[in-house]
Amino acid sequence: MRSSVLKHIxxxxxxxxxxxxxxxxxxxxxxxxxxxxxxxxxxxxxxSLLKFVIAGVAASTGxxxxxxxxxxxxxxxxxxxxxxxxxQDVFSRLGGMIKRRFRRYGYKKPYTWLRYFILVLTAGIxxxxxxxxxxxxDPYSIFGRFMTYFAQPVVLLVNNILATLLGKFDIxxxxxxxxxxxxxxxxxxxxxxxxxxxxxxFRHGRLYCNTVCPVGSLLGLLSKLSVFRIRFEEExxxxxxxxxxxxxxxxxxxxxxxxxxxxxxNCFNCLDSCSENAMSYGPVRLRRSTKKEVTDPSRRNFITxxxxxxxxxxxxxxxxxxxxxxxxxxxxREDRLYPVSPPGSVSIESYISRCTACSLCxxxxxxxxxxxxxxxxxxxxxxxxxxxxxSGFCNYDCNRCTDVCPTGAIMPLMIEAKKLTQLGKAVFIKxxxxxxxxxxxxxxxxxxxxxxxCHMVPYEGNxxxxxxxxxxxIGCGACEYACPTKPYKAIFVDGNxxxxxxxxxxxxxxxxxxxxxxx
Amino acid sequence: MKRRKFLRSSLGAGVAAxxxxxxxxxxxxxxxxxxxxxxxxxxxxxxxxxxxxxFDLGIQAMGGMGTFVSKGQKVLVKPNVGWDxxxxxxxxxxxxxxKRVIEHCLRAGAKEVYVFDNTCDNWVKxxxxxxxxQAAKDAGAKMVPGGSExxxxxxxIPNGKQLTKTKVHELVLSSDxxxxxxxxxxxxxxRMTGALKNMMGVVWDRSYWHRNNLNQxxxxxxxFAKKPALNIMDAYNVMMRNGPRxxxxxxxxxxxxxxxxxxxxAIDAAGARMMGKEPSSVEHIALAAAMGxxxxxLSSMNIHRLKM
Numbered sequence: 094m095r096s097s098v099l100k101h102i103x104x105x106x107x108x109x110x111x112x113x114x115x116x117x118x119x120x121x122x123x124x125x126x127x128x129x130x131x132x133x134x135x136x137x138x139x140x141s142l143l144k145f146v147i148a149g150v151a152a153s154t155g156x157x158x159x160x161x162x163x164x165x166x167x168x169x170x171x172x173x174x175x176x177x178x179x180x181q182d183v184f185s186r187l188g189g190m191i192k193r194r195f196r197r198y199g200y201k202k203p204y205t206w207l208r209y210f211i212l213v214l215t216a217g218i219x220x221x222x223x224x225x226x227x228x229x230x231d232p233y234s235i236f237g238r239f240m241t242y243f244a245q246p247v248v249l250l251v252n253n254i255l256a257t258l259l260g261k262f263d264i265x266x267x268x269x270x271x272x273x274x275x276x277x278x279x280x281x282x283x284x285x286x287x288x289x290x291x292x293x294x295f296r297h298g299r300l301y302c303n304t305v306c307p308v309g310s311l312l313g314l315l316s317k318l319s320v321f322r323i324r325f326e327e328e329x330x331x332x333x334x335x336x337x338x339x340x341x342x343x344x345x346x347x348x349x350x351x352x353x354x355x356x357x358x359n360c361f362n363c364l365d366s367c368s369e370n371a372m373s374y375g376p377v378r379l380r381r382s383t384k385k386e387v388t389d390p391s392r393r394n395f396i397t398x399x400x401x402x403x404x405x406x407x408x409x410x411x412x413x414x415x416x417x418x419x420x421x422x423x424x425x426r427e428d429r430l431y432p433v434s435p436p437g438s439v440s441i442e443s444y445i446s447r448c449t450a451c452s453l454c455x456x457x458x459x460x461x462x463x464x465x466x467x468x469x470x471x472x473x474x475x476x477x478x479x480x481x482x483x484s485g486f487c488n489y490d491c492n493r494c495t496d497v498c499p500t501g502a503i504m505p506l507m508i509e510a511k512k513l514t515q516l517g518k519a520v521f522i523k524x525x526x527x528x529x530x531x532x533x534x535x536x537x538x539x540x541x542x543x544x545x546x547c548h549m550v551p552y553e554g555n556x557x558x559x560x561x562x563x564x565x566x567i568g569c570g571a572c573e574y575a576c577p578t579k580p581y582k583a584i585f586v587d588g589n590x591x592x593x594x595x596x597x598x599x600x601x602x603x604x605x606x607x608x609x610x611x612x
Numbered sequence: 613m614k615r616r617k618f619l620r621s622s623l624g625a626g627v628a629a630x631x632x633x634x635x636x637x638x639x640x641x642x643x644x645x646x647x648x649x650x651x652x653x654x655x656x657x658x659x660x661x662x663x664x665x666x667f668d669l670g671i672q673a674m675g676g677m678g679t680f681v682s683k684g685q686k687v688l689v690k691p692n693v694g695w696d697x698x699x700x701x702x703x704x705x706x707x708x709x710x711k712r713v714i715e716h717c718l719r720a721g722a723k724e725v726y727v728f729d730n731t732c733d734n735w736v737k738x739x740x741x742x743x744x745x746q747a748a749k750d751a752g753a754k755m756v757p758g759g760s761e762x763x764x765x766x767x768x769i770p771n772g773k774q775l776t777k778t779k780v781h782e783l784v785l786s787s788d789x790x791x792x793x794x795x796x797x798x799x800x801x802x803r804m805t806g807a808l809k810n811m812m813g814v815v816w817d818r819s820y821w822h823r824n825n826l827n828q829x830x831x832x833x834x835x836f837a838k839k840p841a842l843n844i845m846d847a848y849n850v851m852m853r854n855g856p857r858x859x860x861x862x863x864x865x866x867x868x869x870x871x872x873x874x875x876x877x878a879i880d881a882a883g884a885r886m887m888g889k890e891p892s893s894v895e896h897i898a899l900a901a902a903m904g905x906x907x908x909x910l911s912s913m914n915i916h917r918l919k920m
Contacts, residue, residue, distance in 0.1 A: 122736070253762070263724070268757035459734045488734050490696050490741070533825040534895065536801020537818075541732060545854045549800045555895065557801060575732075577819035600862040603852055607867065610657055610917055612885040612910045 099374060100361040103172055107179045114176040118240030118456050119248040121270060127496035130453075136174055138308050139231040139449065140499035143224065147447050148501025160315060167316040167323075171302055171309060171358035177232035177290070178302060178358065180239070184294035185341055195296055199334075201343040203356055204304045212310040225473045228449045229282060230307050233499075235290065237451030238283040238476065245456060246272050273484070279465035279476055298341030303356040313355035322377045323357060323364070325350045329371035339366035428581070431588035432469035433480035433517045433568060436487065437495035437506035440591040441470065448502035450476035454494040460485035462570065463494060477502075480516065482570030482586055487516070489543035489569060512543075515595040517568030517588040519547055519561045525583035528558045538572035538584045544598045547572045547584065559584060564596045654913035655873040655882055661920035663709035663848050666870040670844075671716055673916050674872050680842045681789050683721030688728075688787035689713055689753065690840075691744055692795045692810055695857050696733035699743045702849035702864045703857055705795045707743035709846050709870070713793055714751035725753035726783050729813040732857075735759040756783055764816035772832035774824045779816040784838050792840035792876065796847040796883040798855030798863075802826060803894045805856050806883040807843040807876035808834065808905075830896040834876070834905035843879045845871040847886055877906025878913060885910065 113133060117125065134140060134155075141155035159170050171178045189196035211230070218226040228234060249272045256267035293301040302309040327350060337345040340363055344356035364372050431441060435454065438444035455463045455478050462485035463478040470477055480487060495506040506514065519538075527535040529552075538559050539547045546566035549557035559572075561584075568586045576582040656673045658666040671677055681687055691705035699707055710727065717725045727748040731738040735758060739745040748755045757763065764779035784790065794810035802809055811833045812818050821829035847869035854863045867886060873879040877900050881891035891908040892898045901908040 253760075257762075263754065265754055265756050269760040269762050271760045271762070459737060488696060488737060491734075491737070527823060531823075531825065534801050534827050535822045536799075536826075537822040539800040540856055543857060543859070545800075545859050548854075555893075575819070575822075577822040579823075598859045600860055603862065603865055606850075606865040607886070610659060610869070610882075610886070611888065612657075612882050612915070 097365040100365040103359070103361050106173050107182065110174060111176060111179040111183075114236065115240065115244070118237060118453065119245060121245065121249065121252075121456065123457065123459055123493065127493065130497045130499070134499035136170075137233040137499055138170060138175075138312070139227060140233055140451070143227070143447055143449065144499065144501035147224075148443075148504065150501050153501065159312070163312045163315040164318055164320070166321045167319040167354060167357060167359050168309070168312045169359045170312055171299070172360045175232050175302075175308070176236040177239075177306075178299070180236060181290065181294035181299060181301065182341070182360070184291055185298050188295035197338045198298050198340050198343045200337045200340075200346045200348075203344075203353060208304050208310045208313075211305055212307045215307040223446050223473070224449060227307070228474075228476065229286075230305065231449045231451075232302075232306055232308055234449040234451035235283075235286050237453055239287060241452035241455050242275070242280060242283045243287065246274075273461070275465050276467050278467040282476060298343065299356075299358055299360075300343070302358060303342055303344070309358075316354050316357070319354065320376055321374060322354055323352055323359075323361075323372060323374050324378070325352075326371045326373060329369045331369055331371070333369070335366045335368065336363035336372055339363050428520075428522070428585060429587055431517070431590050432466065433482070433570065433586055433588035434470075434592075435463060435478065435480060435494050435503050436492065436511050436514050436516060436592075437498070437503040438592070439504060441588065442590070444502050445470050445474045445477055447500050448474075448477040448498075449500055450478070451499065452476070452478065453497050453499070454478055454503060457493050457497045458485075459491060459493065460488050462487050462574075480568075480570060480586075480588075482573035483582075484574075486541070486571040486574040487569040489571075512567065513595050513597065515567050515589055515593040517570075517586040518563050519566050519568070519572050519584055520587050521547075521559055521561050521584050522581070523558070523583070525578050525581055526558065527578060527583070528552055528556055532556065535577065537575040537577055541571035541575040543567075543569060543571065544595070546595075546598070565598045567595045652914070653873075653916040654875060654907070655871060655878050655910075656916045656918070657872075657882060658870045658918045658920065660868055662868075663706045663846060663870065664712035666848075666868075666920060667709055667712045667716070667844065667872075669918055669920065670870055670872045673918065674842075677716035677720040680791070681717050681720040681722050684723045685721070685788035686786065687717045687722045687725045687789045687791060688783050689717065689725055689748075689791045689793055690810065690814060691727065691729060691793040692797075692805070692813060693729035693735075693738045693742045693744050694732045694813065696731075696737040696741050697858070698741055700849075700861060701858050702795070702851050702861070703797070703855075704738070704742040704744060705793050705846045706848050707747035709844070709848070710744050710793060711747040711751040713791065713844060714748060714753040717789075717791070718752055722789075725751075726756050726787060727753050728756040728758045728781060728783055730758040730781065730816065730818075731813070756781075758813075761816050767836060769832055769836050772829075772835055774828040775821065775832035778820070778833070778836075780836070780838075781814050781816075784814050789842075790838055790840045792843045794843070794845055796845055796886065797851040797858075798853050798887065800855060802830065802896055804880070804884055804887060804889060804897075806845055806880040807840070808880050808896055808900055827895040827899055831899035831903055831905065834900050834903065840876060841874065843871075843873050843876045845873075845879050845883055847871060847883065850887065852887065875906040877901050877908050878910070881908040881910055882915075 136155045138156050138159050141153050144150045144153035215226045253269045256269045290301050334347050337347045342356045344353035434441045434444045464481035464484050465476045466479040469479050492508050492511045539549050544565045546562045550560045552558035570586045572584045576584050656670045658670040691710045693704050695703040697703045714725045745755045766779050768777045769775050794807050797805050799805040847867050849864040850867045851858050851863050852865050871879050880897050884891045884894050
C-alpha cells in the first residue's frame with residue numbers, strides 16, 4: 094500500500110493557496126476587502142522578513158512562523174505556501190504530460206556553491222546596499238510579477254470578450270477594461286525569469302528552488318536541523334529507484350539510501366511512488382543526525398551569522414533618514430527632479446529600500462497610476478512602482494495601495510491622513526499651457542484638482558490661467574493627468590523625496606442662497 | 613445623414629405618440645393636478661421642494677414624461693457622475709432626482725432605461741459613491757459602464773468649427789430618447805457647467821476639446837444629430853466656487869431648485885442667472901446661442917415658475 098495521504102493533502106492545500114494568490118493578483122475589480130490582504134500575505138517569507146527587519150513592524154512575524162515550521166518539518170513552505178513553488182509544480186506537471194521523460198527526475202548532485210553564493214550575495218547586498226537582489230530573486234515577488242505582467246492582460250482579455258458578449262444581451266455585470274502595457278524595459282527581468290523558471294520547472298522540477306532561490310537556500314540550511322524528515326525503512330527498501338525518479342528536487346540518492354534534506358521540499362511524491370511502503374515521514378532518528386551535526390559546525394555558524402547580519406540591517410536602514418541626493422543619472426527625468434512615490438511610502442529612500450516589486454499595488458490601484466518604474470528611482474530599483482501621472486492620477490478618496498503592501502514599503506495610511514499627505518508639488522509651465530499658447534480656455538488641471546491648489550486666475554481678456562498654491566497641493570497628479578498638451582504637459586508633479594504634510598484648504602462663508610428665481 | 617434622418621423621424625414619432633396618449637391614467641399615478649392648458653413652456657422652474665417632488669411637479673407642467681418618452685422606447689438618462697464624492701458634496705447629479713426621472717420614463721412605457729457617464733475620477737468609484745448606480749438600479753434602469761474606449765464610436769459633427777468628429781458612447785447612438793440630467797455647478801474654466809457642458813461626459817476624448825478651444829467645442833457639439841429630447845437641471849445644492857469637483861460642502865448654496873426645458877441653451881441661461889452670472893458672460897452659452905442651438909434670452913421665453 095502506498096502512503097499517498099500526505100501527497101494528496103499537499104496537492105489540495107497548494108492548489109487552494111495558488112488559487113488564492115492568483116485571485117489576489119487578478120482582482121482588477123477590487124472585490125477583496127482591505128482586511129483580506131494582511132492574513133493572506135502574512136506567511137510570505139521574504140516580505141514578512143523585510144517588513145519586520147527593515148520597516149520595523151513588530152507584528153510582521155510570519156517569517157518566524159516559517160523558520161519554526163522549517164525547523165520542525167523541513168521545507169514545507171516551498172511546497173505548501175510558496176506561490177512560485179506551486180506554479181513550478183504546475184509547470185513540471187505540464188512538462189511531464191508533454192514528455193514522459195520530463196517526469197523522470199533521478200538523483201542529481203546539488204550546485205552547492207552556486208546556491209550559497211546567491212544566498213550570501215542576496216543577504217550581503219541587502220545589508221550593505223539595499224533590497225535590489227532580493228527584489229529580483231524573492232519567489233513571492235517573482236510570482237507577483239508573473240501575474241501582474243503576464244496573467245493580468247490575459248484575464249482582462251477574457252473579461253473583455255465576456256463583457257462584450259454579455260453586452261450584446263444588454264447585460265452589463267462585466268465591464269471592459271482597456272489593456273495597456275507597461276514601459277517595455279520593465280518587462281526585461283520578468284520575461285527573463287519566466288523563461289528561466291519556466292524552462293527549469295518544465296524539465297527539471299524544482300531545480301530553480303534548489304539552485305537560485307535564496308529563500309529556498311536559507312530554508313534548506315534550516316531544514317538540516319529539522320525534526321521531521323523523509324526517511325528510508327531500510328529493511329523494506331528494494332532499491333527500485335522509483336522514489337528518485339519521482340523526486341522533483343532530484344535529492345534522493347536511493348543507492349545510498351540518502352536524502353539531501355536541504356533540497357527536499359516536502360512534496361511527498363516519493364512516499365506516493367514507493368510501492369514497498371519503504372519510505373515514511375516522521376521524526377528524525379538521533380544517531381544519524383548527531384553524526385552529521387558534529388562533523389559540520391561551520392554550517393551552523395553560517396546560519397546564525399546570516400540571521401544576525403539580517404537583524405543588523407535594520408539599524409543600517411533606520412539610520413538612513415536623509416533624503417537622497419538628486420543625482421542626474423538616477424532620478425532626474427527631463428523636467429522632474431524626483432519621481433513620485435506612492436502615499437504611505439514616507440520617503441523615496443525608505444520606499445526603494447523596502448519594495449521587492451511584487452507589483453500587488455499595481456494591480457490593486459483602481460486608477461492605474463502605479464506603474465513599474467524603469468530608471469526613475471535609479472536602474473537598481475527597476476520595476477519598483479512609481480506614480481505615473483500619464484497613466485492615471487491618485488484618487489483623492491482612496492488608500493488601497495497602503496492596505497496591500499506586504500513588505501512595509503507602503504505603510505498603512507488612514508484616508509484622512511492620506512488627503513493631507515503631500516507626495517510632491519505641482520509645477521506649472523506657462524509656456525506649454527493652452528491658455529497661453531492658443532489664447533483659448535482650458536483649465537482641465539484645475540477642474541480635476543481635489544484641493545484647488547491648482548486654481549484659475551484672470552489672464553488676458555476674459556481668459557483664466559492656472560496658478561498653484563504649494564501648501565495645499567498633495568501631489569495627486571490629477572492636474573498632470575488631465576493636462577491636454579502634448580508631448581509635454583503644462584503642469585506636472587515634482588516628487589517630494591520625503592513626503593510632507595499639506596495644509597487643509599480653507600473656505601470662506603458663502604452668501605445665502607436666493608429665495609426666488611434670478612430669472 | 614441616414615442616421616440623422618432616422619433619429620429625427622423616430623424622435624418626431626415619439627413625440628407625436630406621446631402627445632396622443634391619454635394623460636389621465638398617468639397623472640393618477642402621481643396624484644397630480646390636471647394638466648394646465650397650453651402647456652408648451654420654454655422652461656419650467658421649480659423651487660422649494662426636495663429633488664424628486666420638484667421633478668414630479670415640473671414634469672407635469674411640461675406635459676408629463678409621456679410627451680417625451682413613448683411605449684417601447686429605449687431611453688438614455690445622462691446625469692453628471694463626474695466625481696468620486698458622496699451626494700452631499702453636490703458635485704454629481706442628485707441620485708434621488710435621477711431615480712425619479714427613471715421612474716417617470718418607465719411609467720411612460722419606456723422599454724429600457726440606461727444610465728451612464730464618462731467620469732473624471734475612476735468610474736467604478738464614481739458610480740458607487742455618487743449613489744447614482746444604486747438609485748438607477750432601484751428605479752429599474754441599467755447602469756452601463758463608460759470607462760473603456762471600446763464603448764465609444766466615432767461620429768461626425770456637421771459644420772463644427774473646432775469639433776468636426778468625436779467619439780460618443782454607443783448608447784447615445786442606440787437609444788431612442790436622450791434625457792440630459794446635469795447638475796448646475798461652478799466650473800473653473802468654462803465658468804459654469806450645466807446642460808451643454810454635460811455632453812463632455814458622453815464623449816471619450818475630452819482632452820481634445822480642452823486642447824482645441826474648449827468653449828467652441830462645447831458649442832460645436834450641439835450640431836451633432838442626437839440631441840437631448842429633454843434637459844433636467846439639478847439646482848438643489850449649487851456649487852458656487854471650486855467647481856466642478858468642489859473642495860467642501862462650504863462651496864454649496866442650497867437653492868432647492870430644478871429647471872426643465874427642451875432647450876439646452878435656455879436651461880443653461882437660467883442656470884447662469886441662478887449663479888449670478890449673465891448668460892452671455894459664459895462663453896459656451898453665448899457661442900451655442902449664436903450657432904442657433906437654442907435661446908439664451910430669458911426675457912423672450914414663456915417660463916413657468918413654481919414654488920413648493
